[in-house]
Amino acid sequence: MPSWQTDKKCAPYGTWESPITAELIAGSVTSVSETIVDPTTSIVYHIEGRPSEQGRSVLVESQAARDVVGPGWNVRTGVYDYGGAPATVYAGLAYFSNFTDNRVYVVDAQQSGSTPEPVTPATCTRICFDKKENTAHRFAQIRVHPEQNNILVALFEDHTVDTPSSVVNTLCLINTVTKNVTNLVSGSDFYAFPLFSPKGDQLVWQQWSNPHMPWESSQILIADVTLTGSDPALELSNITTIAGGDGNSNISVGWMSWASNETLLFLSDESGFINPWKYDVSSKQSSAIFPEPVEQDFASVMWYLSMFPYAVVDPQYGIFSAWKDGRSILYLVNLENGTSVELENPYVNVDSMRTVSLEKNQVVFVGGKVNDFSGVIQCTVTLGDSPQVNFEILDPPEKVPFPQDLVSIPKGMTLEVPPNGDPLYVVFYAPFSLEYEGPPGEKPPCVLNVHGGPTGMAYQNLQSIVQYYTSRGWVWLDVNYSGSFGYGRAYRDKLNGKWGPLDSEDCITAAGILASAQYNYIDPDRTVIRGSSSGGLTVLTSVSLSSNLNAFAAATSLYGVADLVSLMKETHKFEAHYMLPPGTPEEQQKILYERSPINYANRIKKPVLFLQGDIDDVVPKEQALSMYNSIIKAGGKAELKLYAGEGHGFVRKDTQEDALKRELDFYERYLKLKE
Known part of the structure; x- marks a missing residue:
């Protein structure tokens, strides 16, 4: 772990006061999702998502910082549900999909x-x-x-x-x-x-x-x-x-x-x-x-x-x-x-x-x-x-609403997985504060984050939620488990037929290695796991079906998968066959059933928080509702928040703020970090 300055206040990790509040960072960033160039004029435009405007997307002339369309328009598309590329500009005219009615419109972009x-x-x-x-x-x-x-x-x-x-x-x-x-x-x-x-x-x-x-x-x-x-x-x-x-x-x-x-x-x-x-x-x-x-x-x-x-x-x-x-x-x-x-x-x-x-x-x-x-x-x-x-x-990017010298800088690491030393890729963020340091010899609590996809990747650009935790004395650990892109097809294909078992074991392994004497970076008894979408499946598998059901002290599933059998019937066309195991339809159904956390709720020993949008077409809300009810019925500990009007990913400021507060409070209560 890095050496801390000696003039800082000494306080247990995970209890530090931080200027990075949920009110400050929720909805504070207008996300820039793509660039567009008019090839006849070389004028550059971009698509900007605005949580403060109910999550609508706007076409903006970049250098002039000028909105091409007004408040009544949402430049967004639902093609393949994940969308992208809703607009183009040619010869001064912008053509775009309006998310409200899905029609294509034309407007003078200049x-x-x-x-x-x-x-x-x-x-x-x-x-x-x-x-x-x-x-x-x-x-x-x-x-x-x-x-x-x-x-x-x-x-x-x-x-x-x-x-x-x-x-x-x-x-x-x-x-x-x-x-x-x-x-x-x-x-x-x-x-x-x-x-x-x-x-x-x-x-x-x-x-x-x-x-x-x-x-x-x-x-x-x-x-x-x-x-x-x-x-x-x-x-x-x-x-x-x-x-x-x-x-x-x-x-x-x-x-x-x-x-x-x-x-x-x-x-x-x-x-x-x-x-x-x-x-x-x-x-x-x-x-x-x-x-x-x-x-x-x-x-x-x-x-x-x-x-x-x-x-x-x-x-x-x-x-x-x-x-x-x-x-x-x-x-x-x-x-x-x-x-x-x-x-x-x-x-x-x-x-x-x-x-x-x-x-x-x-x-x-x-x-x-x-x-x-x-x-x-x-x-x-x-x-x-x-x-x-x-x-x-x-x-210019949105102004960072907290001191940039407070930022914990990511460290990409390649871990060696025993017994063969196979690579496992992670991104490590150390706890960091301008005012606090942890007690000598104490290992900090850790948030292990599981990216979605599962064919996704944990990026290293600035993310407010990471700093929200590191500035409070937490380690943030992103795991680019087997199946992640960016490391070649062989690494990506390792997850084929093994979605659920392999990614969850990779997360358990990563936490175990960083808690071992070789590193001593995190406290294994105060490590929690969170994940969104398919990462939610990894989270729920880790606490219900993995080799170590006690690997994590608490878990959060953000619009995550709980029932693979129903998911393959309910999800959208783009992913209707995604990550199916090999075999006949009967064999596939058997494997999907056996790998669905919903069927093992009685094995869950740790508290689970569910955060879910109620109009999610990718992972329908029934996934979270049924898993939550099953855990409660089995005598386990679970909490659920359903957000009205939210789909697959939270785009509204009020939702983002509530989710940040609710998740941190959940960990602090169950890890007894604060009285």
């Missing part, structure tokens, strides 16, 4: 106060006694044809029959003049990244089908585009698969971008790591950009449609973000010969990268630091033998 106009119809498709608009149709990743600007291609999701097996996903055409929506490509279960070539004569897209996720097996297709005089005003021909698995092979591809009208860039994990590739339109050949595979992942897995890890800065060069030791690093890559140079980069989390100007060698991205929130960052590269990079903040 004129404040303009009123959005709908470009998709408002037909009623279900029970319409109150004449509600067509909320059954959802749109995302809207693309404008570069020559015929009234023609848009978009992802289309039809919830007319709203069950996972009945939801239909296609690529559609939107004619903004006639306001017609017509089918363009169908047949696969899912689509992403439709993209016109610079001349508009070709269209590429990614597709995949159940039971696969896009990072397991997916394909990229290309087609010739012909404009017609009728409606639909666009036709596709010569549709060809240019990269990816065939549904039976484990190759995932995606993240397409045009370097020129003849060269398409994309990413593929054919080598076992997600690396850059390119497709030559003339020769119709795909090839890896690097001469030899690089054992780093150059992308996250695609949970959100807004995620994008690279951008072209020159017809010959691109800037690519890769994961190394759990942090983002930047490479300048020669697209012709595959040579690369690592660039200086103070941002530990880089996402949503877009080209701003090829002439000025500029890209923009959302970047977060260990001691600062995420903002919109413009990066300019001076090319040459020794490339130089300059970062400019276009939209």
